[in-house]
Amino acid sequence: MIDRSDGQDEVAGIAVRIIKEGDRIADIVKNLLAFARDWKEEQGPALIQDILADSLGLVEKQILKDGIRFKTYISPDLPEIKARSQHIQQVFLNILSNARHALNQRFPGFHENKVLEIRSEVVEIEGRRYIRTTFYDRGVGIPGNIRDRICDPFFSSKPRGEGTGLGLSISHGITKDHSGRLWFDSVEGEYTKVMVDLPTVE
Incomplete structure (x- = not known):
């Protein structure tokens, strides 16, 4: 029987990193949009x-x-x-x-x-x-x-x-x-x- 646990763990680890990176990018975009709105302030x-x-x-x-x-x-x-x-x-x-x-x-x-x-x-x-x-x-x-x-x-x-x-x-x-x-x-x-x-x- 083939043990796929190591491969599954690796895929799960990659998925977690992708999600974290996506969250980080979303935060950056949100902050930039808020910053752009604030720029209109005198x-x-x-x-x-x-x-x-x-x-x-x-x-x-x-x-x-x-x-x-x-x-x-x-x-x-x-x-x-x-x-x-x-x-x-x-x-x-x-x-x-x-x-x-x-x-x-x-x-x-x-x-x-x-x-x-x-x-x-x-x-x-x-x-x-x-x-x-x-x-x-x-x-x-x-x-x-x-x-x-x-x-x-x-x-x-x-x-x-x-x-x-x-x-x-x-x-x-x-x-x-x-x-x-x-x-x-x-x-x-x-x-x-x-x-x-x-x-x-x-």
């Missing part, structure tokens, strides 16, 4: 410190559970920016997610350097004032061979199933739509700094 006056506080409130519990500590340095009396607040919040959430992943990779347990530093301050670029928000972690860093690709659509350095590859691509697009800039400074194995520059209301 930009209005907003405060970075409020957007940042709302963003941290959504992820703080999980990040602290991972043993990650926050250090925040927010300049007092920051001027307003003109923004779609939910979009900028999405940028911050994507960056926070990546920082958390990088810190957990390098420090699976407790470590004194498992810290995420966040700083917001006014800078002047070519005669115009911007608010620069910097996210600094001492995680695994960004490998040099992928640094130019991390904002490409569907590119992800995370394990399969853990990322859509759209987070930084969308964040880059949002920042550009707000006449700002998203940029990186990183050394593999040492740290990553992600800077978001957004123009102030003139």
